[in-house]
Amino acid sequence: MTSVWADKPYAVNIGPKSKVMDVGWSSIRGYWERSFDFFSQISVTKSDTKIQTDGKLAWVVGIEHAVLQPSAGGEPLKFDTFSTHIFEKDNGRWLLLSHHAQMIPR
Numbered sequence: 001m002t003s004v005w006a007d008k009p010y011a012v013n014i015g016p017k018s019k020v021m022d023v024g025w026s027s028i029r030g031y032w033e034r035s036f037d038f039f040s041q042i043s044v045t046k047s048d049t050k051i052q053t054d055g056k057l058a059w060v061v062g063i064e065h066a067v068l069q070p071s072a073g074g075e076p077l078k079f080d081t082f083s084t085h086i087f088e089k090d091n092g093r094w095l096l097l098s099h100h101a102q103m104i105p106r
Contacts, residue, residue, distance in 0.1 A: 005029075006097045009024045011023070011097050013099045016101040037071070039070060041069040044065065046062050046083070049062035058089075061083065062083060064082075079103060080103075084098070085100075
């Protein structure tokens with residue numbers, strides 16, 4: 001994740017079941033470390049993707065289809081989210097600045 005995320009104090013992550021916003025790279029890293037500890041496999045695909053950029057920022061909206069296998073075993077969790085990602089161009093590299101995923105009710 002360190003190669004994808006911007007190490008900025010204003011970076012934000014809101015996962016599909018988040019109860020709080022993770023703000024800043026340290027907090028975001030903790031969110032993903034806990035996720036990777038809890039799930040042995042995480043698979044996410046996107047559809048209905050729309051991308052826009054102004055050269056410095058880019059935003060991507062769409063639907064994410066997630067399949068998460070708990071490390072403890074059992075049936076995988078499957079769900080869809082509306083997602084928004086904001087990227088910032090920093091020294092020629094596009095880095096993730098904001099991730100927001102909202103569960104789509106079934």
